[in-house]
Amino acid sequence: MTAKIEARRVSKRFGSVVALDELSLEVAPGxxxxxxxxxxxxxxxxxxxxxxxxxxxxxxxxxDGVSVTRDRFKVQATLGYACEQPRLYGDHRVESFxxxxxxxxxxxxxxxxxxTSIAVTRLGLESVLHRRIGVLSxxxxxxxxxxxxxxxxxxxxxxxEPTVGLDPAQQIELRRIIAGxxxxxxxxxxxxxxxxxxxxxxxxxxxxxxxxxxxxxxxxIRAGGSLESLFLAKVxxxxxxxx
Amino acid sequence: MxxxxxxxxxxxxxxxFASPIAYVVLTVYVALTGIYFFQHLVSYNQLLFVYQSEGLxxxxxxxxxxxxxxxxxxxxxxxSAEDFGLFLLVVLPLVTMRVxxxxxxxxxxxxxxxxxxxxxxxxxAKHGVTxxxxxxxxxxxxxxxxxxxxxxxxxxxxxxxxxxxxxxxxCAVASLGLACSSFxxxxxxxxxxxxxxxxxxxxxxxxxxSVSEGVAAVLKEAALLSHYGSFARGVIExxxxxxxxxxxxxxxxxxxxxxxxxxxx
Numbered sequence: 001m002t003a004k005i006e007a008r009r010v011s012k013r014f015g016s017v018v019a020l021d022e023l024s025l026e027v028a029p030g031x032x033x034x035x036x037x038x039x040x041x042x043x044x045x046x047x048x049x050x051x052x053x054x055x056x057x058x059x060x061x062x063x064d065g066v067s068v069t070r071d072r073f074k075v076q077a078t079l080g081y082a083c084e085q086p087r088l089y090g091d092h093r094v095e096s097f098x099x100x101x102x103x104x105x106x107x108x109x110x111x112x113x114x115x116t117s118i119a120v121t122r123l124g125l126e127s128v129l130h131r132r133i134g135v136l137s138x139x140x141x142x143x144x145x146x147x148x149x150x151x152x153x154x155x156x157x158x159x160x161e162p163t164v165g166l167d168p169a170q171q172i173e174l175r176r177i178i179a180g181x182x183x184x185x186x187x188x189x190x191x192x193x194x195x196x197x198x199x200x201x202x203x204x205x206x207x208x209x210x211x212x213x214x215x216x217x218x219x220x221i222r223a224g225g226s227l228e229s230l231f232l233a234k235v236x237x238x239x240x241x242x243x
Numbered sequence: 244m245x246x247x248x249x250x251x252x253x254x255x256x257x258x259x260f261a262s263p264i265a266y267v268v269l270t271v272y273v274a275l276t277g278i279y280f281f282q283h284l285v286s287y288n289q290l291l292f293v294y295q296s297e298g299l300x301x302x303x304x305x306x307x308x309x310x311x312x313x314x315x316x317x318x319x320x321x322x323s324a325e326d327f328g329l330f331l332l333v334v335l336p337l338v339t340m341r342v343x344x345x346x347x348x349x350x351x352x353x354x355x356x357x358x359x360x361x362x363x364x365x366x367x368a369k370h371g372v373t374x375x376x377x378x379x380x381x382x383x384x385x386x387x388x389x390x391x392x393x394x395x396x397x398x399x400x401x402x403x404x405x406x407x408x409x410x411x412x413x414c415a416v417a418s419l420g421l422a423c424s425s426f427x428x429x430x431x432x433x434x435x436x437x438x439x440x441x442x443x444x445x446x447x448x449x450x451x452x453s454v455s456e457g458v459a460a461v462l463k464e465a466a467l468l469s470h471y472g473s474f475a476r477g478v479i480e481x482x483x484x485x486x487x488x489x490x491x492x493x494x495x496x497x498x499x500x501x502x503x504x505x506x507x508x
Contacts, residue, residue, distance in 0.1 A: 014508070051357040055506045076359040083357075087350035089254070091261045103250035104358050148354075 002029035002186045003064045003078055003155035005050070010059035012045050012210075019045040021210040022059065027203075029155075032179065032187040034201035036194060036227070038235055041207040043190045044084060047160055050188070051081050063156060077105075080149030084160040084190075086141045090134025094125055094144055097133055101148040119147040123177065139170035146177065157181055160190045175200055198227040208235045247360060251368035255342075259376060262341070268334045269383060276384035279326045280319070284391065287318040315395050316476065320388070324405055324475030327384065328468075331377075331413045332445070336437030338376060339420030340430045342369050343498065347428040352505065362502035370421055370495050377413040381406055401477040408474020411487035412467065416441045418494025425501035441467065 005027040012020040020042040027033040035043050048054040050061050052072030061068045063075045089097060098119060102112045120126060123143040128136055133144060142162055149157060159178060163171040179200045181187050191197050197204050198221060206214040213234040221227050259265050294309040346352040355365055385406055392402040420437035427433050446469075447462035454462065463469050470483040 048353075053353055053357050053506065054508055073359055073361065076357060079357075081354075081357045083350070083353055085350070087354050089258070089351060091258065092254075100250050100254055101358065104247050104355075104360060106246060106359075108246055 001153060001155040001184070004029050005033075005156065005186065005188065006062040006065075007046070007050070008059050008062070010046065010049060010061060011057045012042070012049060012054065013057045018210050020049070020056075023207070023210065023212055024059075025205055025212060025215065027186060027188060029186055030183045031202045032182050032189060032200055034197035034204040035188065035190045035207060036192070036197050036204055036231065037207035037213070039192075040209070042210040043207055044160060045210075046207070047081075047083075047158055047188070047190055051079060051158060052076050077152075078154055079156040079158055080152065080154035081158045082142070082145040082149045082160065082162065084164070086145035088133050088141060088144060088148075090132065092133055093130055094120075094133060094136070095129045097144065098147060098151065102151045105152040107152060115151045115153070119150050122150065123147045124173075137170075139166045139174070142166065142170075142174060143177075146174075155186060156188065157185045158188045158190075161192060162189070163191070163193060163196060171196075194227040194231055206231060206234055244364070247364055248368055248371075251355075251360070251364060252372050255368050255372035256375075258345075259338070259372060264337055264341070265376065268337055269380060272330055272334050272380050273383040275330050276323075276327050277387055279330075280323045280384075280387045283319045283322050283326075284387075287313075287315060290318060315391065315397055316401065319391065320397075320401060320405060321472075321475045323388070324408065324471070327409055328412060328471055331380075331409065331416055332438075332441050334380070335377070335413065335417050336420045336423075336434045336441075339373060339417055339424055339437050340434035341424065342373060342421055343425035343501070344428050344430050344433045348430075352502070356502065356505065363499050365502060366421075366425070366495055366498040370418060370491070370498065373417045373421060374414045374491075377417055378410060381409050381413065398477070404474050404477045404479050407479055408471055408483075411474075411484055412471050415467070415487040415490035415494070418491040419444075420494075422494040422497035422501070425498040 005025075007023055007025050009022045009024055010020055011018065011022050019040075023042070023046060035046065037043050045054070049056045050063075050068060052068050052075055056069065060070075063078060066074050066078075068075045092100070095116070098116045099112065102115055107115055120129060123146055125140070125143055125147060128140050133141060136144065146159065146162070149159075162174050162178065166174065175196060178187060178189060182202070189197065189201060198218070201218065203215065203217050204221065204227060205212055206216075214230055216224070216230060221230060224230055290313055291309060294313065346355070356362070385402070388402055388405065391397065392399060419440050420433070423436035423440065424430075424433035427436075444465070444467050446466045447459075448466075450462055451459040470486045473480055473483060
């Protein structure tokens, strides 16, 4: 199950600060799409608008033609969201947390047991199933966040900075897991790590100060050298990083 | 919808009893109400003793006769109800302060509000579980009054009315505290507002001399105490129930509005 995303001239202003400035982009069904950019580029703001957590000041985002502004609950039913620095309930055990999140997603009975079991196996959470989330390592907390986002088999999986603070082994493992969703889910990956986007994504959007600075496919990135070259060319000069 | 509400309510119950505050509040409230109720009972017994003592004669004493206004209702139940109401005002903000603000501070509100949950469902579960906690508090403190009612010749309707009044009043106060908690990520700010607003609403008698008669009458109707007193006398009036239910509904609506406002940030 996959979904198509269409952002049309999306803007978000916080007082006089423009966090997103008429951003338009399309993500094809089944694609692993990366959003990169420096701090304050508007990456998380865009994800929060897409998930219906924030309202756009102007413009709209459509998921399979459904407007997030007008029908956010319908859109939320089709997406799973693992936000930055997993915001989970530390006093829950992994199993009870996943069960609760499944119930909040409307799952119950045998369907809930099956969905939990699939998510646990997929994310390798068997060994920590009965442990409290608060005592888990960051890597496992990220996996739990991903597992809860996958319980209802969403067409669209949104992952914000999944590998921040993880050790190299955990980063490799998590990237492998996310790349494995290609084709079965549309994946929107927001990351600071350029090589991560380069390795996993089919296409990458580079945001800078709320605007779309560049949009490139994996082939185009390879042809141009690397994502780092693209980043420096588009953002580096304006941020004073390149030279 | 029922499944979601049930799951949310279980989460709230779990979070409530995962914190030591709930147990401390329960213990302190039950202890305070027990001590104060007992003290009123002792004072009443001393008064009876004075009136019934032989040899007390004079203008104010009719030997062996207790005036009709000296009874367990006036001397024990009414003052106890006033004390219990104040204790609720003191302990409830300690429970309500974290309910919304903790989610906001930890960022878990983002998890809930992007999971397809309606803001009214989130607010309903949080308010519902807090009202249930108010009920726990009251049940814990009902033992001594229940003994006095059953052994002291008062009708059971007095006990029911006393506790119905406390429940309505407690839910209204808790609802205001929850509304305060929903607008901030700071538990301290939520607690301070949760104390300040019900205390201001408690009684406007201090203002009555400074305003016109009409305004004083409106303020009297708006005060929590004006609607709470009659319950202790064993009377449940619909208008008082509607008043407390209205405040509880207003607090819930404010909580829903605050969750919607997050979106419009």
